[in-house]
Amino acid sequence: MNLKFNKNWQLSESLVTPEKEYRSRTRRDFIKTLGFGAAGALLLPNQSSAATEGFPSKLNPNYSGKELKVTPFNYVTSYNNFYEFGMDKGDPVTNSNQGWKTDPWTVEIRGLARNTGKFDVNALVRKVGGIEQRVYRHRCVEAWSMVIPWDGFQLSKLIALAEPTADAKYITFTSFEDSKNAVGQQDSNFGWPYIEGLRLDEAQNELAFMATGVFGKPLPNQNGAPLRLVTPWKYGFKGAKSIVLIEFTQEAPLNTWQRIRSEEYGFYANVNPKVDHPRWSQGSERVIGGGVFNGRQSTLMFNGYERQVASLYKGMDLKRYY
Numbered sequence: 001m002n003l004k005f006n007k008n009w010q011l012s013e014s015l016v017t018p019e020k021e022y023r024s025r026t027r028r029d030f031i032k033t034l035g036f037g038a039a040g041a042l043l044l045p046n047q048s049s050a051a052t053e054g055f056p057s058k059l060n061p062n063y064s065g066k067e068l069k070v071t072p073f074n075y076v077t078s079y080n081n082f083y084e085f086g087m088d089k090g091d092p093v094t095n096s097n098q099g100w101k102t103d104p105w106t107v108e109i110r111g112l113a114r115n116t117g118k119f120d121v122n123a124l125v126r127k128v129g130g131i132e133q134r135v136y137r138h139r140c141v142e143a144w145s146m147v148i149p150w151d152g153f154q155l156s157k158l159i160a161l162a163e164p165t166a167d168a169k170y171i172t173f174t175s176f177e178d179s180k181n182a183v184g185q186q187d188s189n190f191g192w193p194y195i196e197g198l199r200l201d202e203a204q205n206e207l208a209f210m211a212t213g214v215f216g217k218p219l220p221n222q223n224g225a226p227l228r229l230v231t232p233w234k235y236g237f238k239g240a241k242s243i244v245l246i247e248f249t250q251e252a253p254l255n256t257w258q259r260i261r262s263e264e265y266g267f268y269a270n271v272n273p274k275v276d277h278p279r280w281s282q283g284s285e286r287v288i289g290g291g292v293f294n295g296r297q298s299t300l301m302f303n304g305y306e307r308q309v310a311s312l313y314k315g316m317d318l319k320r321y322y
């Protein structure tokens with residue numbers, strides 16, 4: 001495979017850039033994209049979003065994240081990984097809001113299921129019975145983390161509607177393709193579209209979530225409008241953004257990062273402080289928006305969701321299935 005990627009593809013920004021320079025650059029990005037002091041849960045005037053059905057949603061008390069400190073809105077919506085719109089963390093907020101339309105939006109459900117077809121995203125939200133809010137930890141494989149209040153619905157509801165057949169063992173999520181608006185897709189080295197997948201029993205876990213919003217508002221484009229996957233016990237790269245296709249399959253899909261660099265990124269991608277990335281430790285994480293004194297914390301097994309998900313991996317060698 002030809003990998004002519006910019007350094008940011010290979011190493012997290014904080015690992016390749018001296019701390020001081022990184023901090024001032026991040027700050028500059030915020031100034032550039034937000035106008036500093038534009039605090040508060042407001043979309044910028046030129047930012048678009050979609051999937052408007054069901055807002056405002058109600059917090060589900062079982063996932064209230066009471067013990068967690070929510071990351072400020074401005075970080076969640078301007079420090080992003082969305083390589084279709086550029087390599088740097090500040091690129092998606094700028095580049096995904098220059099004419100890329102996420103409304104209206106159609107999602108296709110295909111493959112080994114009884115109820116397949118194409119659905120308008122708002123109709124799909126209605127079919128699953130609306131949306132709710134959940135506060136989840138969000139841990140990137142690059143060793144940074146946030147806490148995000150997502151709006152959306154439990155993935156298992158969509159699966160129940162689709163009625164997968166007994167042959168279906170995996171579910172695959174495919175992101176959009178639009179190389180005219182998504183400048184990053186003009187680089188064919190990546191092999192677009194972005195693809196992710198889960199074992200069907202993982203997808204049916206109570207935590208697996210389809211997000212249509214953040215902070216009680218429709219997802220901004222840079223966060224994967226109008227529909228993205230959220231699996232909080234896994235590294236963030238599992239959370240495919242701006243999904244157009246959900247497919248039930250017998251075989252595991254080759255997810256994008258595994259295809260690009262399988263020795264570093266696997267299919268499972270479970271957060272695990274005992275299994276390091278070949279080039280950096282996964283034992284701790286930089287808390288985005290945590291400031292100088294609360295800037296780092298230990299990483300928890302399954303990102304703190306061991307009770308809900310450990311049984312999915314009973315007997316598996318998690319060093320081998322990373």
Ligand code: MTE
Pocket residue numbers: 079080081082083084139140141175176194222223224235236237238239240241242
């Ligand atoms: N989905 C698509 N289509 N393209 C991407 O580049 N990046 C992934 C994931 N989903 C990505 C994607 C990575 S590496 C992470 S950490 C999360 O999205 C980031 O989500 P956030 O920007 O909302 O924090």
